[in-house]
Amino acid sequence: MDIMEDFKQKFIEEADELISNLEASLLILEKKPHEKEHIEKVFRIMHTLKGNGGMFGFNKISEFTHNLESIYDFVRSGEMEINKELLDITLLSVDHLKMLLKNGDNLGSDLQKTHSNFTSKIENIINRKLMGGNDYSIEKQIGYGDNSAGLFSGNAANRKTFYIKFQPNEYIFNNGTNPLFLIDEINTLGTSAAVAHLENIPAAETFDCTKCYTWWEIFVATHEKISTLDDVFIFVEDDSKIKISEIAPSDLFLNHDFKKYIENLQKSGNQFNIEFLKKLPGIGDKIKPVAEETPEQPEMTAQLPVVGKVKAEAVISSIRVSSGKVDLLMNLVSEMVTLQARLNLYTESHHDPELLSIAESVQKLSRQLRDNAFSISLIPIGSILTRFQRLVRDLSGDLGKKINFIIKGEETELDKTIIENLSDPLMHILRNSLDHGIETPEVRLKNGKTEEGNIYLKAFYSGSNVHIEVKDDGAGFDPEKILQKARLKGLVSEQAILDKSQIFDLVFTPGFSTADAVSDISGRGVGMDVVNRKISEIRGEVVLDSEKGKGTTVTIILPLTLSIIDGMQVNIGRAAYIIPLYAVHKIYSVSHLVIQNAFDNIIALEGEQLPFFSLREQFGVDGDPPEREEIVVVKYENRKVGLVIDKVLGEYQTVLKPLGKHYKSQEFISGGTILGDGTVALVLDTNKIISKFSNNTQIMEESR
C-alpha cells in the first residue's frame, strides 16, 4: 500500500508539472494558433496525463483529460480551429484539473457540480463538432472508414502504398501501450495488411509475459501523407524502431498478385522482400526506388543502438530531487564552510607547512563544493511566470483592456527560497500595472498611444544581484499628487523638499496606500508597502520610477542567494562584523583625527566628497578608537558612502544564520555567522545601515 502511495505522490508531483506545462503551451498557442509544434505538445501532455492518471487511480482526471484530448485531436488533424472560446474553456479546464489533482477522486458536492458542468461543456463541443461539422468531416470519414468505397470511387489513383516496419521496444507494455491498437489505427487510414513476426518469442520457460517479442510489417494503401502515418506512432517512436517508406505511388492492394504475396507472408512469417515484389507482373514497374533502401536497413538498425545510447544520456541529464535533500545538502555545506574556517584559524597559529597545504586544498575544495551546491538550489524564475501570463490574460479580459505581456530572461536563476517568496509581491505589482497602470483602449487612443498596452517583465543579473523589472507604458504616477497626499496624511512635513525618487519611496510607506489614495493618485499604490515588506524579508529592495503619462517601472533587486555570501571581516572595538563583499567598493586608512574633525560627516578622499558614518559611534561601542581607522566605501544606490571601522581583517566565507525572532526588529543586521574560533560575528546589511542612519541625521538636521 505504501508503495502505491509513494507512486501516487510522484504522480501528483509530475502531474502538477505537466499541468503547468500545459498551461504554458496553451498560452503560447493563443498567440500562435497555427504552430503545429505547440498543438502537438498540448496533445501529448494531455495524453500523458490521461494515461498516468488512469494508472494511479485518478480516474476523474483520466476521463476529463480524455475528453479534452479528443478536442485537441480534432485540432491536430486540422478539423477544428483554435479560437478564443476553445482556449478559454481549456484554460478553465486546466484550473479544474488542478482541483481534481488536489482532491483525487473524492469530490465534494461543489466540485462535483463544476466537474459535471465542465464535462458537459466539453462534451458539447465534441458533439457540436461531430454533428455540426457534418458536411466536410463526414466526407472525410468515408475516406477513413469505408475502404472499399474509396477503392471504387476512383480515389485509388490518389492512393499510395506504404511499407511500415514496426519493431516495438521490449518494454513497450510498461507504459500501457498496446501495439495492436496502433495497427488497428493504421487500418482505419486505408486498406492495410499486417504481417506479424513471432520468431523472437522464446521458449515457454524463459518467456517473460511483460515483454513484447513480436514485431510487425504493415502494408497500407492510403491517400494520407506519410506524416499521418508517422503520427500514429507518435507516442512510441522514442523507444521503438519504426521505418515507414513509400513502396508504390498507387494502391497495390488492387493487384491480385500483391495480395497473394502478402497472404503468403502472413502464413509463412517470412520477411518482406522488395526484390520479389519488383518481379511481380503488372506492378514491378511501379515499385519505387525506395526499395533500394532495403539493403541499408541493417545499417540503420545498426545505428539505432547509438541513437538509443544518446537517448539514454539525455534521460539522465537531469534528475528530480526532493527539495528536502537539497536543503540538507546546503546545510551540510554550510557546516563544512564553518568548519573549514576553524581549520584555517588553527593552521595560522601552527606553522606547519604540510598542514598549511592541506588546509589550502580543503579551502579550495569547500569553495567549489559551496558554489556547486548553490547552483543546485537555484531554479529559473520562469517556473513561476506562467501563472502571471495567465493572470494578465484573464484580468485584461475582465477589465476590457488589451495588453501585451512580454517576458524576458525567464532563464535567470534564483535561490528557490527567494523564488517561493517572490510570487506574491510580483502578483501585486502586476495587478497594479494591469488595474491602474494601463489605460482602457479608448483612453490610450485619445492620448496618442497604441490601443494595446504593454507590460514588460525582465529578469537579469547585475553583479551578485538579480534585477526583476516590471515596466508598463500606462498612465504613470504624478509625483506632485503623491507628495500632496503624503503631506495630507502627515507622512512628510510641509517644508520638506523631496526629490523624485524620495517621493516615489513614499508609496512604500505603510499607511500611505488607503482606499482613499486609490482614487486620488491614479489609483496606484495598493499594497505597495506589503510588496516592500515581503521583498525586504528576502533581503531585497524595491525601486519605483515613473513618468506621468508614459508609464511606470518597478524594479525588484534581489540577492542571488540567501545562505552563503562572500564577506569581509572587520573589527569594531572587540567585536567582529562581516560586510558583504559585493557591497565593498574601496578601503582607505585614515587617521582618527581627520575623522573626528570632519565637518558634517563628509571627508575628501581622492578628490571626492564622501559622506561617512562611524559605526563605532552609531553602535555605541565603548572604549577609544584606534589612532588609524579604516573607511570601507560601500555602494549605496547610486552613491558611495563610507563606513568607519577599526580594522579590516580579511575575506571571510560567510554562512548566514538568522538571528531569530527575538531580533526581528533589528533591521541593519542581516544575520550572524560562526567564526573559526566558534564565536558569532554579525553580518551587516549596508543598505539598511546607510538608509537608517542617514534618515536619522536628516531628522536631526530638521529638528535643529
Add this chain to the structure above:
Amino acid sequence: MSDSQSKVINSYLTFKLGEVMFASHVENVIKILEMQHITVVPRTPPFMKGVINLRGNVLPVIDARIKFGIPPTEYTKKTCILVLSIQIDDEHVEVGAIVDAVKDVLEYDFDKILPSPGLGSKYKSGFIEGVMKVNDNFIMILNMNTVFSTEEIIDLQEQTEKTVEKLKKEKSKKKVI
C-alpha cells in the same frame, strides 16, 4: 500517549536570580551552558545580551536579571545560560537565558502546585504559572513561553514579593484559626 507521558514528567528545574528562587518545567529546558563570550548586537534593549554559537546556529541570549527588573551584577562562575525552547506564535524558538545559578531538578506533584494568587489587574499573572512550596520556601514556576516572548521588561521582583507576602499571610491566617 504523549498526553499521559507529559503528565508523568513533573520535574522542575530551579534557578536563582538575585536572592529569589524560580523554577521552570524541564520540558522547556534543552541544556545548560557555562557562561561564555556573547556577541553584542548593537542598538538593542539592554536585556537582549547578544548572540552565541549553539552547535553552529545563532542563539539569542537574554539576561534574565535585567529582563525581570533585578539590578545587574557581575557574572560569576555560577552564572549559567539556560537554553530554552519556547513557543512564540505556534513556532518553536530557542533562546538562551542568563541566570545567576542553577540549583536543582525537583520532582513536584502537579496537584500540589498552588495557583498563582491574583495580584490585581496591575500585574500580568500570566508570567507565573504557579507556586511550589519546598522546605517552607516558595518557588515561583515561570511560564517561559510568555516570559521570554514579550519585548518588555517585567518587574518580576515586585510581583514575586507580593506573591510571597500574600501566600504567607494566607498561611498565617490558617495558623491563627
